[in-house]
Amino acid sequence: MVVTTRSRANGPITELLGVSRAGVTKRTKSSSAGGRKPVSTRKKSTQIPAPEVVKERPASPRGTNAPLIASQANSTAVLPVKSHAPATTNTILGQATAHLLSVDSSLKHLIESHSCGIFSVEGLAELIDPFQSLVSGIISQQVSGAAARTIKARFIALFTPTPTCPQPFFPMPEMVVACPNDKLRSAGLSGRKAEYVVSLAEHFIDGTLSPEVLSTAPDAEVIEKLTKVRGIGKWSAEMFLMFGLKRMDVFSTGDLGIQRGMAAHFGRDVAKLKSGGKGKWKYMSEEDMLRLSEGFRPYRSLFMWYMWRASDVSVDALTEDGGAGKGKGKAQAGPKAKKA
Template sequence: MATTRRSSRLSAQAEAKPSPEAMPPPPQQNKRKRKATSDAAVPPQPTTPTKQRAQPGAAPSPLTPTPSTVAFIAEPADGRKKPRNATVTRLADPRFTNATLLSPETSRLVASRDIESVSPSKAPAIRMTTQNMLQEACDHLIKTDERMRTLIEKNPCKVFSPEGLAEKIDPFESLSSGIISQQVSGAAAKSIKGKFIALFGDEGSTPRFPHPSEVAKCSIEKLRTAGLSQRKAEYIHGLAGKFTNGELSVQMLHDAPYDELVEKLIAVRGLGRWSVEMFACFGLKRMDVFSVGDLGVQRGMAAFAGRDVAKLKSKGGKWKYMSEQDMLELSAKFAPYRSLFMWLMWRVEDSFTDVSTME
């Protein structure tokens, strides 16, 4: 009888024990990290803060730009590297759009005037052009704070270089790409964008991003077949309608003061403040954009100010590295070139955020 009970018990244990295929793999230990932390001579390296689960009813956590997100905003429709554009010396203004914008419907270019078109009598008085704006910005940052010299020398910024300003940007594609990339990986966003483009192309034709009028005529159900969620399909469809009815235009995006630009774009469903700020900076090439809601900028500024970000990491709240007021006060003195200042703050800690693909 005892033998029978023991046999039954062993059989039940065998059934309850999961098979090797069903068992989760043991967690891998980061031996290098453990070794580094145990060595008193080597200070711990800063790490990217892990995302905390949002509490019901709480505001979303500050977004941090990643290479896959920001580079995706201005990525060409066919996925190829952008061709080098011949630089043209044009008038520049750090408080307005300096990019060459491509009208999504007519392919008409909207940009500031070429310096050659300016009256010779007025040309000598012109101080800011697409050829010297980046150098003017670098000089201003260094003059304001000598510590910026090292950051600038180590991190050449191609975003606002003459070559970067010569890129042709389709604002409808850039904003749509920003919506597609929300809450998904870079690989997933690229795949969805490819399927989205394929919905409007003919077999054998060169891939191109659809015109707003084409998207506005398309049903939400068809847009979803590209892998878009219901909301994202509605967002892009609504954005296309704004361009089609003239509520949004390339000319407005080029000429509007920054506050007016942000107000109009945030009114579009699916475009939050962070998305608009990134578009204004990296799509429109505006030089005086600053995002207080970006965790990477917040942390970089804290490190730049000499704060121990490793200790602040465990602090709770949205502004755990630096308060919004402190961020605004510190960045104000770098105006009107806060876009470059913000870009460099992402580079303060290379181990925290690599934004090289923003170039």
């Protein structure tokens, strides 16, 4: 049985797994009348205590599947994921791919050629700190992957490890808010990015964003809350839903890579569309994208992933930091696009 407790001392939510123990002893009151020695009724157990059994974490096609951790300087307390469906981490990807093929058998080549690790057993077991993931996404805006990693390392180094936690750690929201702006900028953040990071930290501090909220709120509500943070747009929020929270029914009409992939998959001449485009143009309209993707519910995230494959777009930049977004509200040219 899974029991959830909250520590009053430091506030993290932890998951404790019950252990079955054999050989429970019983002791009765003894009488010492007449100088007789008390007689013990404890029975010696001949059974071996049963090992701890870890139940499989349920995965849901309509909820958060990532095990979320709260930002703690010296803790990795896991927030249990609420069960929404009987599917398990061992079967959710198989169920999803089977559904996609039942809707469109022509996806078979893409599915057989590319293994989606995001929703695999290993992918779903990855611990995600939503604050760290979103900060990492802000840091990576408009810079190369190598530059983003360097800035992130410098950002972490701003917060001196404590005697009880000598190793480098990702700062908690309270620590970010307390850090002077010029010190944040010394790590390589622009003035605008420093403001974005502080804004995000404030939303975690006041409870607007939290592992609890992000694990249970509907997609639309999560997007609404995230887009109220400076520096995070709708596309960014959608990518975080998919790559960070591992939600399986996310679909972004504002991603140019998905537009291009869907156009190619459904038989449109992508090269002709691109060469003939003038001004503001699209490979496919949002209406057509929504109509064609509707049948793939509740696994549109996986369908979207394969449309990136059809478009030959890399998603490495998103999977590295759990999908924290790049960009504010406008259509993006696939996961590699960077816009402040």
